Amino acid sequence: MLTIGQLADYARVTIKAVRHYHLRGLLPEPDRDSSGYRRYTAEHAVKIVKIRTLAQAGVPLARVKDLLDADPDTLAAAITEIDHDIEERIAQLRRTRDQLAQLRGGDRLFVSPEVADHLDELRELGVSERQLHLERDGWILMQTASPEDASLWIAEKRELMTDPEFRALYLDHDAAYDWSPDDPRLPALADRTRNWFARSPGRSETGPVHNPAIARLAAQSQPGASSPAWDRLARLMTDRS
Amino acid sequence: MLTIGQLADYARVTIKAVRHYHLRGLLPEPDRDSSGYRRYTAEHAVKIVKIRTLAQAGVPLARVKDLLDADPDTLAAAITEIDHDIEERIAQLRRTRDQLAQLRGGDRLFVSPEVADHLDELRELGVSERQLHLERDGWILMQTASPEDASLWIAEKRELMTDPEFRALYLDHDAAYDWSPDDPRLPALADRTRNWFARSPGRSETGPVHNPAIARLAAQSQPGASSPAWDRLARLMTDRS
DNA sequence: TCGAACCTTGACCTAGGGGCAAGGTCAAGC
DNA sequence: GCTTGACCTTGCCCCTAGGTCAAGGTTCGA
Structure with missing residues (x-):
């Protein structure tokens, strides 16, 4: 006859767990000795090892209870089903390990592979x-709003980036962020941009949503995402187009 | 700007989880729109994918909170440490899968491999x-009471079982369970048993605890583990020895 | 304009215990 | 006989990481 501590040690379970199983009706309460201590038999030991095994496999105690008898x-x-379940969890x-590795790497975790490559x-x-x-934030917002459109847009944007002139414009816009709004280079940049869009085939007929500049617009809906120079640039481009 | 549902879909997390992260201070509460709805930015999306990745890896949210900044x-x-942890969990x-397979098989789960082989x-x-x-139940009780002794005893018992006469005695004792207590074969069986113990070398000097009959005695401390014939047999053997 | 789908907060529930209180019991050693 | 430490008892509230339900307000598409 075993005390609760001996039983718990045998089954490698805590005393608290044994009492919890009593509470849940998984394990019948054994007889008590003269001092009120629970006294367990080998039957209890067998049953509790069963319970522990199923519980460790992630089976809810309510289901363990049904399974026991x-x-x-x-x-x-x-058991076959539970086994499949464990395989799936593995x-x-x-x-999760792969994603964890990407968390070290950078942004690939947050956006689609195409956007990450971009x-x-x-x-x-x-x-x-x-x-x-x-x-990155612009693409996240787009992917959330419309994943299918976002995958079209990113393909288009990457093709655009193969054009050296577009790349130059992109870099100039990037640099312009920090310029003064009175900078004399701004009108020239606005002109070059408008000219490029006008020259670029099929830009206008794809509709406004297919304009890759929407990436910037979307990103600008975030605080601190614009600058005085960019605001001026936007005005210069819309005023004269 | 995203609603809570859009954010949750993007990060493949439930709405409830998002609110839970707010509650735990993992994710700052975003601004509300005019109707009191939460409105999220891409920053939130990035953060929540981080949280989800770590949480899926089993990192407690309190630790995730520290890790985020x-x-x-x-x-x-x-991350290296968490990765090791995942390997260990796998x-x-x-x-657990192996144990589950044994649960189908039978008793190997509940006793040591030696006892299971026995x-x-x-x-x-x-x-x-x-x-x-x-x-089985006897060995369980013995293993619980004294694992080291039990491993000695099981080795001794298995060696004993190589003796054809002991095997015959064992089977006869097994059969005798159902006999009437007045069965004339009982005294003869008691004699043969006593003779065997007397002849068997080193049986008496190893002390009472090394007598393999203790297995039966231990098992008999359970209800319904004896019979009138066995009781008579026990009396016959002790009375005259 | 209406219904479906979405959002809000709050309250309660889960599994598998942990920890503490406030004791009772038991075996060993002095 | 007394103490000490290990063990046992019940009962209570606490935790994680959310799930579920209720009762209501909002937005969107036909």
Whole structure:
């Protein structure tokens, strides 16, 4: 006959857990000795090892209770199912490990692989961290609003980036962020930008949502995402177009 | 700007989880719109994907909170540690799977491998299920009371079982359970048993605890573990020895 | 304009215990 | 006989990481 502590040690379970199983009706209360201590038999030990095994497998105690006095076929079926469940949890943990590795890496975790590649290209081009941040956040918002459109837009944007003139314009806009709003280079930049859009084939017919500048607009809905120079640039471009 | 539902969908998290993160101080409460709805930015989306990734890895939210604004080196170290932790949990799940498989099989889960092998041998010998049950429970109690002694005793018991005469005695004792207490075969069986113990070398000097009959005695402390014939047998053996 | 889908807060629930209080019991050693 | 430490008892509230339900306000698309 075992005390609760001996039983708990045998099954490698805490005393508290044993009492919890009594409370949940998984384990019948054993007889008490003259001093009121619970006295367990080997039957209890067997049952509690069963309970522990199922509970460790993540089976809710309510289900463990049913399983304990189910017929062997039902139990076997349940075990098969639980086994599959564990396999799946292992696979999930592996996926989590991969994501954890990406968390070290940078932004790939937060955006689609295409956008992540795009951001990498921008970084190589020498785009400022501020601008990268703006781009990333813009794509996040777009992906959230419309994942299908976002995947079209990113393909278009990346194709655009193969044009050296567009790349130059992009870098100039990036640099212009810090300029004074009175900077004489701003009107010229606005002109070059408008000219490029006018020359670029098919830009206008795809509708306003297909304009890659919407990335910047979306990002600008965040606080601190614009500057006096950019505001001036926006006015220069809309006024004369 | 995202609603709570859009944010939750983006990060593949439930709305309730998002609010829970606010409650725990992991995620700053965003501004509300005119109707009191929370309105999120891409910054929130980034943060919540981080939180989700760490939380899915089993990191307690309190620690996630610290990690969110830790310096990169601290974060990297923590991620390495968390990664090891996941590996360990995968290993544990594999062990649980093995145990689950044993749960289908039978008794191996509840006793040491040596005892399990012993029980298998007894089963092959044609021992009754009742007796097997008694043996198993006896070994459980012994293992609980004194694991080291139990491992010595099981080795001794298995060596004993290699003796054909002991095996015959064991099977006869098993069969005798159901006999009438007046059965004429009982005194003869008691004699044969006493003779065997007397002949068997070193049986008496190892002390009473090394007598394998203690298995039966231990098992008999359970209700319904004896019979009139066994009681008579016990009296016959002690009276005349 | 209406219904569906969304949002709000609040209250209560879960599993598997942990920790503490306020004791009772038991075995060993002096 | 007395103390000490380890063990046991019940009962209570606490935790995590949310889930669920209720009762209501809001927004959006047909």
